[in-house]
Amino acid sequence: MDTVFLVLLLIAAVVAANVISWEFKKIPVAFIQIAVGLIFSFFPIYKHFELEPEIFLLVIISVLMFNDGQNTSLSRLTHQFGTTFSLAVELAIISILIVGFVTHLIIPSMPLALAFALGAIITPTDAVAVSSITNNMLVPTNVMGTLENESLFNDASGIVALNLAIAAAITGKFSLLNGIGNFFYVFFGGIILGAILGAFIVAIRLRLINMHVDAPSVIVPFTLLTPFAVYLIAEAVGVSGILAVVVTGLIHGIQQNRLRLTSSRLQIVMTSTWSIFSSILNGIVFVLLGLSLPSVIINLRKHDASSVYILVGVGILLYIIMTVMRYFWTNWDFARIRAWDKHEKHANSIVMAYSGVHRTITLAMAFSLPLTLNGQPFPYRNDIIFIATVVILTSLLVPTLILPLLLPQQVSKYSEAELADAKTKMVDNAIVSLQTRHGDSISISQVVNILDGQRTVEGHIDKSKLTIVFDNCFELEQQTIEDMLRNKEISSLNADLYMRVAKRTILQYQQSNFQRLNLFLKFNLVDRLSLSSKARKRRKLFHNMKHHQHVNRAEMIERNRKLWQQMAVVEKKPYEKIVSYLNQSLVNDSSSHREINIARKAYDERHRRLTANFASHEEFEQNQNELLIEAFQQENTYIQTKVSSKEFTPELGGALYEQISTDQLVYLQSINEE
Missing domain, CATH: 1.20.1530.20 (Na+/H+ antiporter like fold)
Incomplete structure (x- = not known):
């Protein structure tokens, strides 16, 4: 030993x-x-x-x-x-x-x-x-x-x-x-x-x-x-x-x-x-x-x-x-x-x-x-x-x-910065192409997550940028829910329950304890003071429904299932808004792609948890695979165009081709094993 x-x-x-x-x-x-x-x-x-x-x-x-x-x-x-x-x-x-x-x-x-x-x-x-x-x-x-x-x-x-x-x-x-x-x-x-x-x-x-x-x-x-x-x-x-x-x-x-x-x-x-x-x-x-x-x-x-x-x-x-x-x-x-x-x-x-x-x-x-x-x-x-x-x-x-x-020094035909910049442009081009052809959806978002791994990640996460991204997402969610409530697309109870989930999401992904404390006070004290009497009654009703002693376990499970099924329906519209905002931000602000990627993964994970029991997994996987193969083809076409126009050197193009080939090989192999 x-x-x-x-x-x-x-x-x-x-x-x-x-x-x-x-x-x-x-x-x-x-x-x-x-x-x-x-x-x-x-x-x-x-x-x-x-x-x-x-x-x-x-x-x-x-x-x-x-x-x-x-x-x-x-x-x-x-x-x-x-x-x-x-x-x-x-x-x-x-x-x-x-x-x-x-x-x-x-x-x-x-x-x-x-x-x-x-x-x-x-x-x-x-x-x-x-x-x-x-x-x-x-x-x-x-x-x-x-x-x-x-x-x-x-x-x-x-x-x-x-x-x-x-x-x-x-x-x-x-x-x-x-x-x-x-x-x-x-x-x-x-x-x-x-x-x-x-x-x-x-x-x-x-x-x-x-x-x-x-x-x-x-x-x-x-x-x-x-x-x-x-x-x-x-x-x-x-x-x-x-x-x-x-x-x-x-x-x-x-x-x-x-x-x-x-x-x-x-x-x-x-x-x-x-x-x-x-x-x-x-x-x-x-x-x-x-x-x-x-x-x-x-x-x-x-x-x-x-x-x-x-x-x-x-x-x-x-x-x-x-x-x-x-x-x-x-x-x-x-x-x-x-x-x-x-x-x-x-x-x-x-x-x-x-x-x-x-x-x-x-x-x-x-x-x-x-x-x-x-x-x-x-x-x-x-x-x-x-x-x-x-x-x-x-x-x-x-x-x-x-x-x-x-011996003479080996001079590279391209620098690491040039390679990183070329990768970013290649990925951005593929993302824009997919969004233009297919719009914004959960499948597109998942493919964007996978493609984002091709970028060369440098530096550290900027906490202030990450906070701004999450704040913008939360405001967009809140505005969308208010519009849906005003248009009578959802009930007050579902709106209240959804916003509690949204607050939990933004609270979970804050980077510092001070930020978490601020949000906790805001969500649990300030909001309580500003709640209307009707909202308090709705929250009390929901609390009693969840914890009342005489409700048996089977009934409680069924009620919870129906509530989360309703949440999956309610979440669809704000989620699509957030996906559209984050994907557009990724293209417009490449300097914040690390922070945007963290936020996108957070909301994607929440969406998967809410819709896991109500969506066709096989259909989703097939759609995602087809989109990813299309993205790889678009990347190859992009590189070929840039090399032909001499914007990329053949050596730089070769390095990009090699990454795409490796990524394609690994991903397709994972599909076969599944």
Whole structure:
């Protein structure tokens, strides 16, 4: 139970860090997650918290690698296979060897096998981290594609090499020839097994789809369990579980077009689930780093007060060595990246060098080191974790500072303000078109509510504007009821009862306690003083009718039902007036659309409650769906007209088309499910 609670707190820490990162977008989210972890480390509950190393490989690394695999383009991977193999295998092995020997020279007491283990840990790169750093920059497409392919397989190379190094540390023996042979057996064995298992699992998924067993409650858990099952099977037969998971993910990516035969809702749920799942796992790793960093530093200081500074220097030196190696490896054509001339080739090599960012996998591998070795505490475990942390932070900080100086800024074809303004105009045009063709009705109002969600909402609710909107609605209701009473369309009793409902509505949606108190006094004191004797008699009669003791329950229910049925009839005319006023206000005053939308939803909800038992729900839903489809068509026509007249750029039009397509897909899917 304690472990579950601690894990839930870790997830909460990730969420908190992600919220903070929205306010400090220039700071990599990893730094914020580490900082939150540091804060959590002072909580007594985390004083002796440790996660078993095997859990990192099974629960975190395997899942992340599977997700990377299924999001990788196989055509690009096969086209760049030579470059990918050179970077992910050849450069990775050479980097591990050089880093291992350099570390052993600087720290002679560290066994060579553990130095190689350190090299295996800090070699893998993370293309996702590069994307987060360069999201506002123009990175050459061929460079970014190369980085993504490299990070997919050098993770596996590092993990295989790490396992071999730990095995050598345990046995105390290492043969270079046997080690290389074992490396290729584990490496390619994982690839072959992953391809077999991937094809088998995809076949099962397709079979379930063909049998129409494609509900998210079946397919999503089935897919989430896939990396765990593949990893455990591969490790059981002695090949790389991580590579098997990667290849299984690739097979899923290959079959993605066939898997899209599933429902649109499933695709949306699947994509969202994997995005959230991988984001949380990435965040947990860095929160755990922040949690463990104080204890790691304390243990290092107990060993040697100066060791912390030495390890910081070692981490920075190793990062420099790997960065220089990456530059020369691509510049000397050991890994070819397409370039038109030597200048572009040099520029690509520099970007490749600085883009060797180390993040989640490096840290997860460091934490996956066993706690014990031959029955004794694992030697240099804290040192290796600390050096890996220095390499990660350095590899994040350096490109954050340097890449903006090397790469041009990405200039959007449209600003966020232009997109928000275009959305508003698009929605307003659709609303006006519907009102012109069909007038004002409850169906139109519901469609307007749905369309209003397409707008980009910015800022906060203006309480004074909201009060004005509700006051205007109440005055319109009061005037309409008085006219109906004067024209003898309704009785005095129904008019009195309706105005009580209207007062309750405006009282409920006021934003401040002071406003509510004012209205309460107005409705309950001032109005009572101004009531005529006839009105008092009507109210007393209604009160007695509701609460008289000798009236049995069945009669009371029937009378209440008839009263509310009368309210539904009475409410029709003032409601139509309010809907017309609010819809017109929405078009004329776009600056108050948030406040108008709140008022419209309040009156729509009241109308639904009053008419729920007396209207045809099926007929209403069908009418609403037809109107919404018509609105989507009008929006598409509007965008096409604006792009043709060059009022909207093609890029702005494309963004609007994308939103309409997504909204249409989600809404139509909800109709099918109902």
